[in-house]
Amino acid sequence: MFLGHVAWDEYRVKFLASKGFNEKEVAEKIKNNEELKIDEETQEVLENLKDRWFQADNPPADQLLNEEEFLSFLHPEHSRGMLKFMVKEIVRDLDQDGDKKLTLSEFISLPVGTVENQQAQDIDDDWVRERRKEFQEVIDANHDGIVTEEELEEYMDPMNEYNALNEAKQMIAVADENQNHNLELEEILKYSEYFTGSKLMDYARNVHEEF
Known part of the structure; x- marks a missing residue:
């Protein structure tokens, strides 16, 4: 050693x-x-x-x-070489026809969990709606109905402006208890674990779940 x-x-x-x-x-x-x-x-x-x-x-x-x-x-998403590797892993997991590209149906096929009741069904439905919007409006840059590895890599890049803005909105939505669209020191301290545990994307979080 x-x-x-x-x-x-x-x-x-x-x-x-x-x-x-x-x-x-x-x-x-x-x-x-x-x-x-x-x-x-x-x-x-x-x-x-x-x-x-x-x-x-x-x-x-x-x-x-x-x-x-x-x-x-x-943290493979912060390394260019590892980011490419992570993108290939994601495409491999979701690509059903082996063409190394993702259609909308392939992209939203990853389940949140087993649906056991109406509440779980609602959560799954919300997840599918969000993923569809994400695919169509953000990831599929040329809007041709197909997401390539290059488009996915661009989207997952931590320097992508959309990711930073989206995460900031989520963090404020969770911690802004008085709904004044600002975070006070007390709110930041109260939700410090949420902030430090924050990830840019749901799938990136899944990739890191083993830690």
């Missing part, structure tokens, strides 16, 4: 420990190359994380991430 670097196995141990696995037991099994008995969902998340880990490992690849590489791994 090198000072100032994080190895994949070290991160894997901490990740599984955060999911309730015994840290010492996991570390020992990884050290001895023994099979880890983990559920299918956690295994899938680990595989996706490993792909992103190696993507963040800049040449020459040494399977160790320094501080800059680790930040790219944690």
